[in-house]
Amino acid sequence: MIDNFLDSWDLFQFMYLSGWLLAFLLSLSGVLVVARDQIFIGVAVSQSSTLGIALGLRLITWLRLSSVAGFHPDAFLSFMAVVFAVLAALLTARGQTIGHESHEALTGWVFLCAASVAILLVAHSPHGLEEVQRLLSSSLIGATVIDVGLFGGLSAITILVVVSCRRQVLLFALDPSMMTAVGMRGALWTLGAAAWLGLLVGVSMRVSGLLYTFGNLVLPALIAKNLCRDVTTVFWLTPCFAVGVSAVGFVLANHFDFPPAQMTVALLSLTLATTWARGRWHDRVVSEVPQA
């Protein structure tokens, strides 16, 4: 099985490397999403990124951008994906309300609006519809060396921020209401984190699609949360889980000829279910221990 995987390296190396770097990058940032109970925001931001790509596809057709000299459709679509993801993240992450609606209602609206309008925009374009459906179902095939470089650079920046500001990041994750009391600019951190999340989701969506992006954003952190005693450990264990499970997922997908993104997310989901079962078993054992 491993030999088969290694044999496929030359052909799929950029896909594998992009997938692992994305798993690392998204899962590490996803700890904040899970810690702040913003899982629904994660999927709304991902879906908004799809809307950006769908709109980008329509703009290419409407404005005949393909005929413009020097125009790069991939770069343009990636730009649209990032812009829409960042806008959605900024709109949903601040906790504000519009009128009498709750913050959850606003997030729900972003998700539903993005999901429906994205399909409507490309409904009469067979190529566009196929592209949006590919994004929704996820496919890593097509990643390039540029993607590997981009995700590697973003991973390095994320590590740098988390390591150099680890105590601030921890407070932001655990108890943001205390930030101003210790001299941190809470609003700035919230906006910065939302913009960073939007950027990561945007660049990831274009290459890996919604399933892989959202799956790696929340599932590894949820798994680690169920296994750790403190959030500091969750921060280090989460990317290890994400990269480890995606490595196993890619090997299995290659061996059994399954799509790697779906295989990875299925394995992560299975692992999460296992940690839940372990937690229930542990609680039952603890409750049955006679009290002294």
Place this chain on the structure above:
Amino acid sequence: MNDPEVVVQTDGLTLAYGSKTVLAHLNLSIRSGEFWFCLGPNGVGKTTLMQSMLGNVEPRQGQLWLHPQLVSRSRLGFVPQRCDLNPALPTTVREFVLLGDVGLRLSRRERRDRLAWALDSVGLGHAVQQSYWALSGGQRQRALVARALIRQPHLLLLDEPTNNLDLPTSDALLQLLVDLNQRDGLTLLFIAHDVAMAARYATHALLLHDGRGVAGRVDEILTPNHLSRVYGVHMTIDRNLSGAVTVQVAAREDAS
């Protein structure tokens, strides 16, 4: 500020949200080692005043002067009414309390020593590796105090920390704060609704009512005159030899 003992001073401080003035022309001087209680009905600006000291609300008029070490937040501790921690997250008492030292440049050893001191001060030294979620309500409030103490504050701000505690637990927490005040000279500003608690533990009191405040020594402020003006009922405070305090509230004349 010429007086080195002054920790916080307000001169004609006015605080407002938009066009709504919450607190007007407040004059207050908190000196090192004093234990202040801030009292008053709901919505009179107690929490707003505390938020302005934390830098979250800018003065509309007047001045709010903080000791330089409080301006940088390095020696300012804050205990909120409740903690916004996500209950689904695992966290130990150690990790929780260490969140309090964010922004301070401490060596590993200093951090360890401060953690041990803060936890010992609140009687949670044994629980350092325990899950925060395994603590009782009273112990969690103590952990909140420890998180603020780890900054070794000059001034500790407490926003109704006894709100959800039963009587013995809130009494134990107050006794702990009195110990910190008397043993370590910690200056405290405590927001509360309980007049008896203030009469028993405070050295000074700030009574807020109708956007105005009166401040001074507790025996000068918690008088029937001031209290009846603030709460609209006649109140008397009796203190026996053991220090126990009884607050008697006369029935409203218009009560049926």
